[in-house]
Amino acid sequence: DIQMTQSPSSLSASVGDRVTITCRASQFISSYLNWYQQKPGKVPELLIHSASSLQSGVPSRFSGSGSGTDFTLTISSLQPEDFATYFCQQTYRTSFTFGPGTKVDIK
């Protein structure tokens, strides 16, 4: 199975900060990498698919990059509604593995 890791596991940031979250796959996954946002008590929502394609309706302050095994989610200017947990997911193999998540909270 493909294992997904994320770093950091949590971070504290202020409104307006630039935030970067890293996701790494244990083997090559091309660009079969998706990012989800989950707010407390809420359903996960798709943010970015195919490593860098913004899902319809998602603010442009979110961006994704990477291919192969290393990927990044960037929030260019953190907003109050962005405090949440972010998960990456590989869909290269049918284990459809999620990363452990990165919790972004208020500094």
Added chain:
Amino acid sequence: EVQVVESGGGLVQPGRSLRLSCAASGFTFDDYAMHWVRQAPGKGLEWVSSISWNSGTIVYAESVKGRFTISRDNAKNLVYLQMNSLRSDDTALYYCARMDDRIAARPFDYWGQGTRVTVSS
């Protein structure tokens, strides 16, 4: 409007069975693969099982293989997850999600609100 609604969760004793249902609407159901994903209390997301549009491809996570069975009824726009031999570590919120395989990266683009399963004596 796309909607995915899970039901069937509850409190069940270890070793017993439970069947979850997922009702879909607002899209052409038999165009899409569907998945079950679970989240244990305070934990991350764990993919559980998937079924292709025509039930021709079915896959399970190792943690549930041999105990869980996924199925779908395209005439009724329903997906099921039959869970047998339940264990305490199956306790979780179970989400049903649509996979958009028109996109190569096959993201899970719509999720239900989840149904809670608690396995305890």
